[in-house]
Amino acid sequence: MQTKFVTLEAQGKTATVGVLMVHAQDHLMNTILVKEMLGYMMNMQNEINQLKGMDQK
Numbered sequence: 777m778q779t780k781f782v783t784l785e786a787q788g789k790t791a792t793v794g795v796l797m798v799h800a801q802d803h804l805m806n807t808i809l810v811k812e813m814l815g816y817m818m819n820m821q822n823e824i825n826q827l828k829g830m831d832q833k
Contacts, residue, residue, distance in 0.1 A: 778801060784791045825831050 777797070781791045781793060781797075822831070
């Protein structure tokens with residue numbers, strides 16, 4: 777839906793975006809950010825464990 781709204785705006789057409797759409801986009805962005813951060817944190821913890829000789833490989 778977001779791509780559709782951006783495309784319409786780029787074509788000079790107006791699209792009505794409601795509060796619900798903005799709220800949903802906010803949740804999506806937060807979810808993507810948390811997922812990415814958790815990936816980094818898991819990699820860091822694995823590296824810490826390896827440096828401490830605690831790796832489970």
